Amino acid sequence: MVATECAPVAQxxxxxxxxxxxxxxxxxxxxxxxxxxxxYDCMHYDQIWGLQVAVPDLWxxxxxxxxxxxxxxxxxxxxxxxxxxxxxGDAFFNRASYYGFPDEYLRWxxxxxxxxxxxxxxxxxxDVIHCxxxxxxxxxxxxxxxxxxYGMGRQRVCYTVHNFRHQGIVGEDLLxxxxxxxxxxxxxxxxxxxxFDPSAMNLTKGALLYSNFITTVSPNHAWEVHYTDQGFxxxxxxxxxxxxxxxxxxxxxxxxxxxxxxxLIPYRYGVDSLDAxxxxxxxxxxxxxxxKDYKPIIAYVGRLDxxxxxxxxxxxxxxxxxxxxxxxxxxxxxxxxxHERFWQLKHQxxxxxxxxxxxxxxxxxxHLIYAGADMLVVPSNFEPCGLTPVIAQKYGTVPxxxxxxxxxxxxxxxxxxxxxxxxxxxxxxxxxxxxGIESALRRALGLWYQYPAEFRQLMxxxxxxxxxWNRPGGDYLNxxxxxxxx
Numbered sequence: 001m002v003a004t005e006c007a008p009v010a011q012x013x014x015x016x017x018x019x020x021x022x023x024x025x026x027x028x029x030x031x032x033x034x035x036x037x038x039x040y041d042c043m044h045y046d047q048i049w050g051l052q053v054a055v056p057d058l059w060x061x062x063x064x065x066x067x068x069x070x071x072x073x074x075x076x077x078x079x080x081x082x083x084x085x086x087x088x089g090d091a092f093f094n095r096a097s098y099y100g101f102p103d104e105y106l107r108w109x110x111x112x113x114x115x116x117x118x119x120x121x122x123x124x125x126x127d128v129i130h131c132x133x134x135x136x137x138x139x140x141x142x143x144x145x146x147x148x149x150y151g152m153g154r155q156r157v158c159y160t161v162h163n164f165r166h167q168g169i170v171g172e173d174l175l176x177x178x179x180x181x182x183x184x185x186x187x188x189x190x191x192x193x194x195x196f197d198p199s200a201m202n203l204t205k206g207a208l209l210y211s212n213f214i215t216t217v218s219p220n221h222a223w224e225v226h227y228t229d230q231g232f233x234x235x236x237x238x239x240x241x242x243x244x245x246x247x248x249x250x251x252x253x254x255x256x257x258x259x260x261x262x263x264l265i266p267y268r269y270g271v272d273s274l275d276a277x278x279x280x281x282x283x284x285x286x287x288x289x290x291x292k293d294y295k296p297i298i299a300y301v302g303r304l305d306x307x308x309x310x311x312x313x314x315x316x317x318x319x320x321x322x323x324x325x326x327x328x329x330x331x332x333x334x335x336x337x338x339h340e341r342f343w344q345l346k347h348q349x350x351x352x353x354x355x356x357x358x359x360x361x362x363x364x365x366x367h368l369i370y371a372g373a374d375m376l377v378v379p380s381n382f383e384p385c386g387l388t389p390v391i392a393q394k395y396g397t398v399p400x401x402x403x404x405x406x407x408x409x410x411x412x413x414x415x416x417x418x419x420x421x422x423x424x425x426x427x428x429x430x431x432x433x434x435x436g437i438e439s440a441l442r443r444a445l446g447l448w449y450q451y452p453a454e455f456r457q458l459m460x461x462x463x464x465x466x467x468x469w470n471r472p473g474g475d476y477l478n479x480x481x482x483x484x485x486x
Contacts, residue, residue, distance in 0.1 A: 164230065297325070304331045305338060412428075
């Protein structure tokens with residue numbers, strides 16, 4: 001695995017969960033897995049066991065010279081991880097944050113180059129190199145154009161796009177930095193030239209060409225990015241490479257997200273001890289100073305950004321308060337306008353005994369909210385996979401989601417799904433407007449108040465679904481076997 005995140009040592013989103021969970025599943029099935037990461041100054045070093053220098057002198061070609069690096073090794077909850085530390089004035093990974101800098105393209109171009117140089121110099125020859133998102137999109141390009149000629153001709157690449165919105169649009173400078181050069185060759189429209197800006201390269205487009213297989217994080221999202229605007233301009237490239245493209249639904253780590261063993265919730269429970277969930281509901285009310293009343297709690301957990309449908313999150317909040325429900329929110333925002341908007345909402349509703357907004361993120365609070373809430377809203381504009389409703393189901397919290405991306409692969413409407421009654425596990429709405437989300441919340445609240453036994457059965461249905469890494473792990477192994485034989 002070559003990635004910029006791995007839970008819980010370095011994580012900014014769902015990518016870290018996927019890298020850790022998939023690596024563990026593949027290893028459980030008898031395969032050797034190693035993970036290559038940047039050595040950030042801000043990662044959680046307390047999650048690494050036995051951290052030590054493995055390669056003191058790795059020289060990575062960069063522009064007309066080379067950058068001296070050290071490579072560290074340690075175990076992250078049993079996973080074998082190598083951390084690349086460059087010693088240069090650029091301080092690529094010593095910035096107190098994982099992302100958000102003007103030279104992102106150089107940071108990740110260097111990391112991709114360094115990962116392959118590490119494999120080359122240490123004589124590691126994995127059957128498959130699995131890369132993730134645009135940050136490591138140069139790995140298959142560099143492997144095919146440079147490293148296959150230095151003894152790495154048998155390595156194959158699986159490339160996973162977690163979010164097509166971010167593609168790595170960069171200039172010619174990166175070609176000279178990484179040793180690819182030849183702008184007239186690399187800027188060819190059938191290689192890496194961006195389809196909308198002829199003066200720029202699209203790294204994700206390059207990875208689609210050079211990888212042996214491409215995946216995205218759910219079957220429905222694979223269809224969306226191929227045939228709708230959710231591909232953000234890469235639909236044609238996906239059509240060209242459709243024979244090596246597919247969607248595999250992400251899994252959830254049930255060693256972390258499981259109310260039967262969760263150490264971060266006050267009361268543990270399962271399908272056969274569901275009454276304890278209501279004790280967690282009271283604990284959630286105590287934590288957020290909510291009124292003790294016979295009302296459902298509707299929650300939102302996740303980032304606050306344009307992708308997540310912030311207008312509908314706000315609409316759901318006021319609809320809940322006006323229709324006999326309480327509302328809690330946990331989420332950070334890196335977009336200034338949205339951040340300010342929700343801080344103003346927080347102050348506006350500060351004295352409301354039925355509402356609490358937590359602007360930021362806390363893993364401990366996330367566990368408590370999943371355990372204590374009755375429903376979870378996920379009104380995303382687009383959602384490649386969407387792990388929050390899957391996690392919520394495990395905790396008996398009924399998801400109310402918009403019909404996009406992976407949400408359609410995991411949530412099946414109680415009233416309108418064609419699936420058997422025991423497989424229905426939530427509520428789905430289609431239109432991205434207030435009327436759409438109200439229609440779903442009205443049905444959910446109506447069932448909670450008028451037919452509590454049936455609502456409880458809906459909770460149980462969700463808890464019985466298996467969204468572990470078991471099935472996707474097998475799917476990825478099939479991909480690995482396929483590319484290994486090519």
